[in-house]
Amino acid sequence: MICLPRLLSERSRFGFSVMASPSSSAALWALDEAGSLRLRQWDDEAVVYHRPSGATHLVDEVSALILRTLEQGAMSLAGLAARVGETLGVGSPEELEQITGERLAGLQRLGIVVCLPGDHR
């Protein structure tokens, strides 16, 4: 999957902002802010209230599981995919990473999760 890293806030020693470029395996995924979400799930769908933006989003159960996991702390794609696999009970590691990666990309577009570069670990 493609990890879209966020722009580092501090300026580099070259005097301009740089894009972090972590490898996928080194990157961690996290909520954009700790405690930023209210999440309610019914059956296989959930709604997420994002405190910083005030926006409400409809997500599927996989995304809800990812968000609940990230509420406990940052995690790698592989770790999240394994958690998704435990819940779904099916799928090869590659398939689970693809499913999880697609959901993460969607959540990132919503501004709910961020991808931290590897050196944050």
Next chain:
Amino acid sequence: MIIADLDSARLRRALAETGLGLHIGPFIVRLHSPIPSVAEGLARLYDRYPAEIPPVFADIHMSLFPAGGLRRFYRPQVIFSNDGYSPFKPLPLVQAFPFFEWSLNWCVATHAHQYAIIHAAVVARAGRVAILAGAPGAGKSTLCAALIQRGWRLFSDEMALVSLSTGEIMPLPRPVSLKNESIDLIRRFAPAAVFGPVSADTHKGSVAHVRAPDDSVARAAEPGRAAWLLLPRYEAGAALEARPLGRARMLMELAAQTFNYHILGETGFQVLAELVDASACYRLHYSRLEEAMDFFERLAQDCP
């Protein structure tokens, strides 16, 4: 005192001079207007509502006055103001009474943030509330007007007031606003229903209001709990179809129809979440009122 206790001259004088305090659901509305059609509309459609002259206290202050200058003679107009502020352009004077109704909707939606205010018609049976949410033109008011003729209690034709502190639905029983074809449809469905005058050529087309049932007005202080959330849609010729809707999707639909959701923030989210959690949720497509009445009757019978 109720409006019906005032003779026509006294009602007009109170409206024109001191203003009239009108108790509508949880609000006291101070209405000030010298326009005869406003007094006539109140006498016909609000006759059972408690009133005060002069009002001691009011939650909402409304004035409807004729425009001055040349507009006194040429295409006369009416101006609405709320606490001295006029948010809308003037309308033709003949639309003064519907303008009162529309302006009161605006006043509640922009001021009453102790409630989550959902754009919905609301009726109840045996204390259990059905919220019919949706965009304008979906057929909410038509269903609502029919249901109140079949023994359902009117909570509101226009907005569900969900208490932020208790989650209860507060009644705001007012005349039901019907547009265009719905006016004749309800006249045929319920010949005994009392209508106000038809206002033609408004921005909504022809508009008329149906009087709220006396029992609903008398019980305006009795809140209820939501049992059913519905998204009705009128489709000409369609057979009735009620499809269960996931609660998460219903919450998204309600959020889109909640006037003050952006103001309430997380509290609004929590209130709507509790609402959907406690309710059965449906999308309802209908065309024939009798079919729809049967569906609501089954809902009321099936729910313990």
